[in-house]
Every structure is written in C-alpha cells, then in structure tokens.
Amino acid sequence: xxxxxxxxxxxxxxxxxxxxxxxxxxxxxxxxxxxxxxxxxxxxxxxxxxxxxxxxxxxxxxxxxxxxxxxxxxxxxxxxxxxxxxxxxxxxxxxxxxxxxxxxxxxxxxxxxxxxxxxxxxxxxxxxxxxxxxxxxxxxxxxxxxxxxxxxxxxxxxxxxxxxxxxxxxxxxxxxxxx
Ligand code: NI
Numbered sequence: 001x002x003x004x005x006x007x008x009x010x011x012x013x014x015x016x017x018x019x020x021x022x023x024x025x026x027x028x029x030x031x032x033x034x035x036x037x038x039x040x041x042x043x044x045x046x047x048x049x050x051x052x053x054x055x056x057x058x059x060x061x062x063x064x065x066x067x068x069x070x071x072x073x074x075x076x077x078x079x080x081x082x083x084x085x086x087x088x089x090x091x092x093x094x095x096x097x098x099x100x101x102x103x104x105x106x107x108x109x110x111x112x113x114x115x116x117x118x119x120x121x122x123x124x125x126x127x128x129x130x131x132x133x134x135x136x137x138x139x140x141x142x143x144x145x146x147x148x149x150x151x152x153x154x155x156x157x158x159x160x161x162x163x164x165x166x167x168x169x170x171x172x173x174x175x176x177x178x179x
Contacts, residue, residue, distance in 0.1 A: 001034045001035065001037075001038050002035050002038060002039075003035075003038050003039050003042045004035050004036075004038075004039045004053040004054075005053065005054075006039065006043060006048075006052050006053060006102050006103060007051070007052055007053070007054055007103055008103050008104070008105065009101075009103050009104050009152055009154075011103075013051060013054050013056070014051055014052070014103055014147070014150065014152060015150040016051060016056055016150050017148070017149050017150055018049075018050065018051055018056050018057055018058045018059075018147075018148040018149075019056050019057055019058065020057075020058050020084045021057055021058060021059060021083045021084055021122075024083070024122065024124060024125055024126030025124065025125045025126060029059075029083075029124050030124065032050060032055060032057070032059060033059065033061065033081050033124050035053065036048050036050065036053065036059070036061050037061060039053060040061060040102075043102050044069050045102045046062060046063075046064075046074070046077075046140055047060060047061060047062030047063070047140050047143065047144040048060070048061050048062075048102065048144070049144050049145075049147030049148060050147075050148075051147050051148065051150075052102060052103050052147060058083060058084045058085065058148050059081070059082075059083050059124075060081075060082050060085065060141075060144035060145060060147065060148065061079075061080065061081050061082070061144075062077060062079075062080055062082070062140045062141065062144050063076075063077035063078045063079040063080045063140070064076065064077070064079060065078075065079055072173075074136045075135065075136050075137070077136065077137045077140055080129070081123050081124050082119070082121045082122075082123075082129060082141070082144075082145075083121055083122045083123065083124060084121050084122055085119055085120070085121035085141070085145050085148070086119065086120050086121065087114075087117050087118075087119045087141065087142060087145055088117060088118045088119070088120075089114040089116070089117055090114070090116040090117055090118055090132065091116065092114070092115040092116035092134065093114075093115060094112045094113060094114055094115060095112070095113065095115040096110045096111065096112050096162075097110065097111065097113065097136070097139055098110055098111075098169075099111045099139070099143055099153045100166060101143070101152060101153055103147075103152060104152060104153070104154065106165055106166060106167075107154075107163060107164065107165060107166065108163075108164060108165075108166050108169050108170070109153055109154055109157050109160075109162055109163040109164070110157065110159070110162035110163075111139075111143075111153045111156050111157055112156065112157075112158060113138065113139045113142045113143075113156075114138060114142065115134055115135070115138060116132070116133070116134040116138060117132070117133060117134075117138045117141065117142065118130070118131070118132045118133075119131055119133070119141050119145075
C-alpha cells in the first residue's frame with residue numbers, strides 16, 4: 001500500500017487509451033487497487049483512474065462511505081472498484097455540474113454530462129457489475145471513465161469561461177488546496 005504520485009495535465013500518459021484488464025484477482029491487480037485507494041484518500045479525491053498514477057489499465061475507483069470534504073454537499077456514492085467499464089447514456093439528457101480533477105489541481109469547471117447512465121464492468125475479482133445511476137454518481141463515473149480514453153474534464157467543457165480556480169469560485173470550501 002503506497003501513496004503514488006498523481007500525473008498532472010500535460011503528461012502524455014494521461015492521453016492514452018488504457019488497455020483492458022485480462023486477468024482478475026491477481027496480486028498485481030490487488031496491489032494496484034490498494035495503491036489507488038491510498039492515493040485517492042491522501043488527496044481527498046472523489047475518484048481515481050489507473051492512468052492518473054501512470055498505469056495503462058482500465059481500472060477506476062470512486063466513492064466513499066462518508067461525505068467527501070472536497071464535495072461536502074454531494075450525495076454519498078458507494079465505494080466501487082470498476083474494471084473494463086462500459087457506459088451507456090439513458091434518457092434524461094445532459095446536465096452541467098462542477099468538477100475538479102486531481103490531475104488538474106486547483107481548478108474547477110462546469111462540465112456537461114449525461115444525467116442518467118447505465119454502466120457495466122467488473123470488480124477486481126472479475127464479478128460483473130451493472131448499475132443504473134443518475135446525478136453525482138453518474139457524473140463521477142463519466143469523469144473517471146474518461147481518464148481511460150485519455151480525456152480530462154476541460155476537454156468536455158463547452159464554455160471555458162466556466163473554468164476557474166477553486167479558491168476563487170468557492171472561497172469557503174475546506175481542503176480546496178487539496179484538489
Ligand atoms: Ni479526474
């Protein structure tokens with residue numbers, strides 16, 4: 001269990017399309033997920049994707065069992081390890097919401113996302129996962145899975161006037177310096 005360095009925007013490894021995991025429940029996969037959990041917690045992140053620590057695999061983690069200090073008003077999303085994910089948009093259109101990213105420290109932007117999605121994939125044991133979610137949960141999944149296709153949230157924005165420094169946009173937010 002190790003807190004790993006998080007790559008920042010500009011690093012070409014964040015732009016790769018990640019490779020699918022082919023073997024589940026291996027020591028290497030367990031170690032990767034443990035490191036990702038430690039790294040996400042150390043940074044108070046809402047989620048983390050393997051490419052953010054330089055690992056070229058389709059693995060994301062997200063969720064907490066308690067409110068996140070960086071997103072104090074957000075509903076709790078269950079702790080999830082999601083491997084080889086597939087996202088399907090459902091009826092409901094899009095909605096704009098604020099996002100930050102540990103690879104884009106200090107900034108927040110308003111990003112359009114599908115408001116309701118179904119996502120499938122596997123846990124780290126290879127057991128299938130199939131959920132239909134909306135709101136913040138749907139947003140987090142779309143944000144994290146974008147990391148697996150080399151997309152950071154600013155590339156999803158349509159109005160860059162809605163990109164700014166967290167400390168300016170949300171002056172009272174605790175731990176704003178951690179994002
Ligand atoms: Ni991110």
